[in-house]
Amino acid sequence: xxxxxxxxxxxxxxxxxxxxxxxxxxxxxxxxxxxxxxxxxxxxxxxxxxxxxxxxxxxxxxxxxxxxxxxxxxxxxxxxxxxxxxxxxxxxxxxxxxxxxxxxxxxxxxxxxxxxxxxxxxxxxxxxxxxxxxxxxxxxxxxxxxxxxxxxxxxxxxxxxxxxxxxxxxxxxxxxxxxxxxxxxxxxxxxxxxxxxxxxxxxxxxxxxxxxxxxxxxxxxxxxxxxxxxxxxxxxxxxxxxxxxxxxxxxxxxxxxxxxxxxxxxxxxxxxxxxxxxxxxxxxxxxxxxxxxxxxxxxxxxxxxxxxxxxxxxxxxxxxxxxxxxxxxxxxxxxxxxxxxxxxxxxxxxxxxxxxxxxxxxxxxxxxxxxxxxxxxxxxxxxxxxxxxxxxxxxxxxxxxxxxxxxxxxxxxxxxxxxxxxxxxxxxxxxxxxxxxxxxxxxxxxxxxxxxxxxxxxxxxxxxxxxxxxxxxxxxxxxxxxxxxxxxxxxxxxxxxxxxxxxxxxxxxxxxxxxxxxx
Amino acid sequence: xxxxxxxxxxxxxxxxxxxxxxxxxxxxxxxxxxxxxxxxxxxxxxxxxxxxxxxxxxxxxxxxxxxxxxxxxxxxxxxxxxxxxxxxxxxxxxxxxxxxxxxxxxxxxxxxxxxxxxxxxxxxxxxxxxxxxxxxxxxxxxxxxxxxxxxxxxxxxxxxxxxxxxxxxxxxxxxxxxxxxxxxxxxxxxxxxxxxxxxxxxxxxxxxxxxxxxxxxxxxxxxxxxxxxxxxxxxxxxxxxxxxxxxxxxxxxxxxxxxxxxxxxxxxxxxxxx
Numbered sequence: 001x002x003x004x005x006x007x008x009x010x011x012x013x014x015x016x017x018x019x020x021x022x023x024x025x026x027x028x029x030x031x032x033x034x035x036x037x038x039x040x041x042x043x044x045x046x047x048x049x050x051x052x053x054x055x056x057x058x059x060x061x062x063x064x065x066x067x068x069x070x071x072x073x074x075x076x077x078x079x080x081x082x083x084x085x086x087x088x089x090x091x092x093x094x095x096x097x098x099x100x101x102x103x104x105x106x107x108x109x110x111x112x113x114x115x116x117x118x119x120x121x122x123x124x125x126x127x128x129x130x131x132x133x134x135x136x137x138x139x140x141x142x143x144x145x146x147x148x149x150x151x152x153x154x155x156x157x158x159x160x161x162x163x164x165x166x167x168x169x170x171x172x173x174x175x176x177x178x179x180x181x182x183x184x185x186x187x188x189x190x191x192x193x194x195x196x197x198x199x200x201x202x203x204x205x206x207x208x209x210x211x212x213x214x215x216x217x218x219x220x221x222x223x224x225x226x227x228x229x230x231x232x233x234x235x236x237x238x239x240x241x242x243x244x245x246x247x248x249x250x251x252x253x254x255x256x257x258x259x260x261x262x263x264x265x266x267x268x269x270x271x272x273x274x275x276x277x278x279x280x281x282x283x284x285x286x287x288x289x290x291x292x293x294x295x296x297x298x299x300x301x302x303x304x305x306x307x308x309x310x311x312x313x314x315x316x317x318x319x320x321x322x323x324x325x326x327x328x329x330x331x332x333x334x335x336x337x338x339x340x341x342x343x344x345x346x347x348x349x350x351x352x353x354x355x356x357x358x359x360x361x362x363x364x365x366x367x368x369x370x371x372x373x374x375x376x377x378x379x380x381x382x383x384x385x386x387x388x389x390x391x392x393x394x395x396x397x398x399x400x401x402x403x404x405x406x407x408x409x410x411x412x413x414x415x416x417x418x419x420x421x422x423x424x425x426x427x428x429x430x431x432x433x434x435x436x437x438x439x440x441x442x443x444x445x446x447x448x449x450x451x452x453x454x455x456x457x458x459x460x461x462x463x464x465x466x467x468x469x470x471x472x473x474x475x476x477x478x479x480x481x482x483x484x485x486x487x488x489x490x491x492x493x494x495x496x497x498x499x500x501x502x503x504x505x506x507x508x509x510x511x512x513x514x515x516x517x518x519x
Numbered sequence: 520x521x522x523x524x525x526x527x528x529x530x531x532x533x534x535x536x537x538x539x540x541x542x543x544x545x546x547x548x549x550x551x552x553x554x555x556x557x558x559x560x561x562x563x564x565x566x567x568x569x570x571x572x573x574x575x576x577x578x579x580x581x582x583x584x585x586x587x588x589x590x591x592x593x594x595x596x597x598x599x600x601x602x603x604x605x606x607x608x609x610x611x612x613x614x615x616x617x618x619x620x621x622x623x624x625x626x627x628x629x630x631x632x633x634x635x636x637x638x639x640x641x642x643x644x645x646x647x648x649x650x651x652x653x654x655x656x657x658x659x660x661x662x663x664x665x666x667x668x669x670x671x672x673x674x675x676x677x678x679x680x681x682x683x684x685x686x687x688x689x690x691x692x693x694x695x696x697x698x699x700x701x702x703x704x705x706x707x708x709x710x711x712x713x714x715x716x717x718x719x720x721x722x723x724x725x726x727x728x729x730x731x732x733x734x735x736x737x738x739x740x741x742x743x744x745x746x747x748x749x750x751x752x753x754x755x756x757x758x759x760x761x762x763x764x765x766x767x768x769x770x771x772x773x774x775x776x777x778x779x780x781x782x783x784x785x786x787x788x789x790x791x792x793x
Contacts, residue, residue, distance in 0.1 A: 113616075113619055113620065115616070237638045238637070238638065239640075240629075240632055240635070240640065240641070241632075241637065243621070243625075243629075244629050244632055246619070247615060247616075247619050247621060247626070247629070248610065248614065248615045248629070250579070250584055250608075250610050250614055251608060251610055251629065251681075252632075253582070253583070253584050254582045254584065254603075254606070254608040254610075254633075255603060255604075255608075255629075255632055255633030255685070256600065256603035256604070256633055257632070257633075298620065302620050302621075302622065302665035303620055303621065303622065303625070304619075304620045304621055304625070306620075307620050
C-alpha cells in the first residue's frame with residue numbers, strides 16, 4: 001500500500017510542478033515513496049483528497065480541445081510536447097487517464113480476486129441508458145447529470161442481476177449476459193435517437209463508445225478527481241474489511257462485519273469508477289481496464305496489497321500510454337489504445353512473470369530436465385564402479401555408453417555436461433588428448449557423492465515400497481526412477497529410520513550409507 | 520437475522536451456547552427442525568450425523584449466516600450479534616479460494632479483525648498473537664507461504680490458528696478433520712483438549728463415527744432434528760446411531776420440502792451474498 005500512497009500523493013504535486021518547469025520534474029518527483037513512513041493511514045487518505053482537489057483547481061482551466069490539433073513535426077518533438085504537459089488539453093488528458101487507470105486498476109483487483117470479472121462488463125454496459133438520460137436532462141453534456149444518470153442505471157443493472165439470480169433458477173452468468181445486452185441495446189437506441197435530434201449532432205455522445213481522452217472537460221476532471229480521492233481513501237480505510245470479505249465472506253460475517261454494506265460500498269465505488277472513465281475509455285472497453293491490469297498484477301504477486309499497488313500502477317501506465325498514442329496518431333479513440341496497453345502489460349507478465357510466468361516455468365522445467373539427465377549419468381557411473389567392486393575409478397566413454405545402452409555421441413555429450421558441471425574431469429585431456437570413445441573420465445568428489453545419493457534414494461525408495469507399502473519387488477523400479485530425483489534428504493532419512501537403517505535393497509544390492517553421501 | 524418470535528427465556532442463562540427450538544428452512548433444502556441444545560462451559564460437543572443432516576447449517580444458523588425460521592439462540596446469554604467477539608469460527612476448508620493472494624500469516628491475522636473494529640489496522644501486538652497461534656499449530660515456518668502452496672492439513676491448521684487468534688470462549692468448527700493427515704488430526708485434537716482445559720467450549724462438526732466417542736465428551740446426534748444429545752456414553756448407543764443413520768423420517772422430509780417450496784414461491788428469504 002505504501003507506494004500506492006506515495007504515487008497518489010506525489011503525482012499531483014508533480015504535475016503542479018510541471019506548470020512551472022517540465023515533465024522530467026514530474027517523473028523525478030513521482031518516484032520517492034518507499035521511504036515514506038505512513039503511520040496514520042486515515043489522516044493520509046484525507047490529505048490525499050486535499051491534494052488531488054487542489055490539483056484539479058489548477059488543471060480545470062483546461063479546455064476540451066483536440067490534443068492532436070497541436071500536432072508537431074517529429075515523433076520525439078511530439079513526445080516532448082506531450083510529456084511537457086504545457087498545453088492544458090494535454091494536461092487534462094494525461095491527468096485524466098492517469099486517474100482513471102489508478103481507480104480502475106485498484107478497484108478492479110477486488111473483482112478479479114472475487115471472480116466477479118464479468119460484473120465489471122455488465123456494469124459498464126448497463127450505464128449507457130443512464131448516460132443518454134443524463135444527456136436528455138438538460139440537453140447538454142453536463143458531467144454531473146450524466147454521472148447521476150449513469151450511476152443510477154449501473155446500480156439498477158447490478159441489482160437486476162441479483163434479483164434474477166434470487167428469484168429464478170437462472171445463474172449469475174446468464175443473468176449478467178442478459179442484463180448487459182439488454183441495457184446496452186437500450187442505451188445504443190437512446191443515444192442514436194439523441195444524435196438524430198437537432199441538438200444531438202454535436203453532442204459528442206458518440207465519443208462515449210470508444211472514449212476520447214482529449215474530450216475530457218474540466219467538469220469531467222473534477223468528477224474524476226473526487227471519485228479517485230474517495231476510492232483511495234475508502235480502500236485505505238477499509239482495506240482489511242475488503243480483504244476479508246473477498247477471501248472468506250462467511251468468516252467476515254461471523255466476526256460481525258457488516259458484509260452486505262461493505263459489498264455494496266465496493267460495488268458503488270466500482271460503478272463510480274466505470275462512470276467517470278466513460279469519457280476517456282468508452283462504454284465498450286471500460287471493463288477491460290478493470291480486469292486486465294489487475295489480472296496482470298495477480299500473475300506477479302502473492303499478496304493482495306501488492307496486487308492493488310501493481311494493478312493501479314499498470315492502469316496508470318496503460319492510461320497515459322493510451323492518451324499519448326492517441327495524441328501521436330491524431331486522435332484515434334483512446335479506449336482501445338488504453339486497453340491495448342494494458343493487454344501488452346498482461347502479456348509481458350504472463351510470459352516473464354518471475355513466479356508464474358510461462359518463460360520462468362519453461363526455464364525451471366528445463367533446468368530440472370538437465371539436472372535429472374545429469375543425475376542419471378552419475379547413477380550409471382556408480383553402476384559401472386559397483387560392477388567392478390568399486391575398484392575402478394576411471395571409465396571410458398565407450399564403457400559408459402554400453403552401460404547406458406546408447407550411442408557414443410550422446411554419451412560423450414553427457415560426460416561433457418558432467419565435466420562442465422564440475423562433477424567429473426576428463427583424465428586424458430591433461431595430456432592434451434582429444435575426446436573420443438576411448439577418452440577416459442573420472443568423477444570428482446562432488447560427482448561421486450551425488451551419484452551415491454541418487455542410488456541411495458533409489459534403493460531406499462524401492463525398499464520402502466516393498467516393505468512398508470507392500471509393493472511387489474518387480475513393480476518398484478520404474479517408480480523409483482522418478483522419485484530418486486524428487487525426494488529430499490529429510491524424507492530419505494525418515495524412510496531410513498522407518499526401515500531401521502537397511503543395508504540391502506529388494507534386489508540384494510548395497511544401499512550407500514548416509515555418511516557415504518555427506519562426507 | 521435471527522427471528523425472535525418466541526418469548527425470551529425467563530431464566531437468565533450463562534451457558535456458552537443455548538439453542539431453543541431452532542428451525543432453519545432453506546429455499547432449496549429444508550434442513551433443521553426444532554433443535555434444542557445447551558452446551559455447558561468447558562465441554563467439547565461433537566455434532567455427528569449423516570450427510571445432509573444439517574450439521575453445517577446448524578453452525579451457520581448459530582452465527583446468523585443463515586436465517587432462522589423460528590426459535591432462538593443465545594451465546595453467553597445474549598443474541599449472537601452482541602457476543603461476536605466471544606465466538607471463534609473454523610469454516611469448512613473448501614469454502615474459500617486457496618489461490619487467493621494472501622499468505623498464512625495474513626489469514627491468521629484475519630482472526631484479529633473482529634476485535635479491531637472498523638478502519639483500524641492490526642497492531643504489533645496483533646501480529647505477535649498471530650505468530651504465537653501459528654506457532655501453536657506448528658505452522659510458523661510456513662508463515663510467509665502463499666496459501667495454495669500448503670498441503671490440505673496445513674491449510675486446515677492455518678484455519679485453526681486463525682480461530683485461535685480470535686481468542687474466543689466458544690469455538691464453532693465445521694469439519695476441522697476433513698482431508699487432513701493423521702499427524703495433523705492428532706495435533707488438532709491436542710489443541711482442542713488444551714482449549715477445553717482453559718475452560719473454553721467447543722462445538723465441532725465431525726463425520727467420522729469411529730473417532731467421535733474418543734474426541735468428544737458430549738455428542739449431538741443430528742438428522743434434521745435432534746436424534747439424541749447428551750454425554751457421549753449415554754448418546755453413543757447402537758439404537759441412537761440406528762435412528763440417526765437408518766434413513767430419514769420420511770414424512771418430516773416431505774412436509775419440510777413442500778413447505779420450503781411454498782415459501783420459495785411466496786417470498787425469498789435473504790441468504791448470504793455469494
